[in-house]
Amino acid sequence: MANLEAREILKSLNNLVSDSSFGSNPKIKQEAVRLSKALTATVEEPENVAMELAFSTFLPMSARIAVDLNLFEHIANHNGP
Incomplete structure (x- = not known):
């Protein structure tokens, strides 16, 4: 179908x-x-949709944590991680 x-x-x-x-x-x-x-x-396979849905919140959450910890500023100041 x-x-x-x-x-x-x-x-x-x-x-x-x-x-x-x-x-x-x-x-x-x-x-x-x-x-x-x-x-x-x-x-799309249902299990792939479920995985995307389950992990979709982690990217914005990780970015927010990185901003709060000034990680991007640290990386820029030291030319790398």
């Missing part, structure tokens, strides 16, 4: 991109973005 759904999404995306007003029409671009996200959700 996912294969059929992916084909339908790809067909719709292809039709949008083939539209002559694709580059200048924000609504068509927005629909293309929506379809591309739907395609990703269709073909």
Whole structure:
């Protein structure tokens, strides 16, 4: 079923991109973005989605800690870590 759904999404995306007003029409671009996200959700393995979701908070949290500890300033002042 996912294969059929992916084909339908790809067909719709292809039709949008083939539209002559694709580059200048924000609504068509927005629909293309929506379809591309739907395609990703269709073909992505559930365990990969779960892992991304589980670890997605660590990057901003790590950046915040690095800023609070002035790590970036330290790296810049010493030409490296």
